[in-house]
Amino acid sequence: MSDQLPELIDPVVFAERRSHIVGMLGLQRLDRLSDFLFNQEGELQVDLQFYKGGKVPIIEGRIKGHLNLTCQSCMQPLDWFVDKTVKIGMVQSIEQADRLEEGFEPMMVEDNKMSLPAIIEDEVIIALPDYPRHANECFQFTSTEKLPEPQIEEQEPDNPFSVLAKLKITGDQ
Numbered sequence: 001m002s003d004q005l006p007e008l009i010d011p012v013v014f015a016e017r018r019s020h021i022v023g024m025l026g027l028q029r030l031d032r033l034s035d036f037l038f039n040q041e042g043e044l045q046v047d048l049q050f051y052k053g054g055k056v057p058i059i060e061g062r063i064k065g066h067l068n069l070t071c072q073s074c075m076q077p078l079d080w081f082v083d084k085t086v087k088i089g090m091v092q093s094i095e096q097a098d099r100l101e102e103g104f105e106p107m108m109v110e111d112n113k114m115s116l117p118a119i120i121e122d123e124v125i126i127a128l129p130d131y132p133r134h135a136n137e138c139f140q141f142t143s144t145e146k147l148p149e150p151q152i153e154e155q156e157p158d159n160p161f162s163v164l165a166k167l168k169i170t171g172d173q
């Protein structure tokens with residue numbers, strides 16, 4: 001079911017043939033993404049069109065699916081829907097990257113065989129929230145059980161480094 005997508009693709013050949021790839025990709029195939037997930041249940045719905053933009057192979061499409069992220073507040077699973085628009089130019093030089101149409105991200109072609117799951121995985125990782133957390137229903141999972149003692153974070157005393165860090169962010173005033 002979840003292994004319908006090709007593993008290796010040649011972006012040039014795919015672009016010349018105007019290949020259209022539609023299929024499902026099981027999350028268990030994506031090892032790097034698993035670091036961000038509560039579990040690897042589920043799959044991604046992939047719809048990618050290949051074509052040539054000038055000499056550059058273009059991949060355009062969409063990746064959708066439900067992921068179980070880990071809520072950073074209660075460490076429980078957080079259902080998160082990824083819906084990532086894909087607009088990639090497979091470039092071979094900085095010059096080609098500079099000439100890409102606005103809105104397209106350059107990806108360096110290292111080889112004529114590239115891993116399609118790896119490309120998809122990169123796109124999903126980019127789209128992940130920095131700090132996943134439940135909007136307002138945190139701790140409901142454990143409400144019938146004993147709640148853990150609230151952890152009160154001790155305030156770090158001011159130190160010159162944190163002041164420096166703030167200055168760096170805000171700039172000179």
Ligand SMILES: [Zn+2]
Pocket residue numbers: 071072073074075076133134137138139
């Ligand atoms: Zn939560």
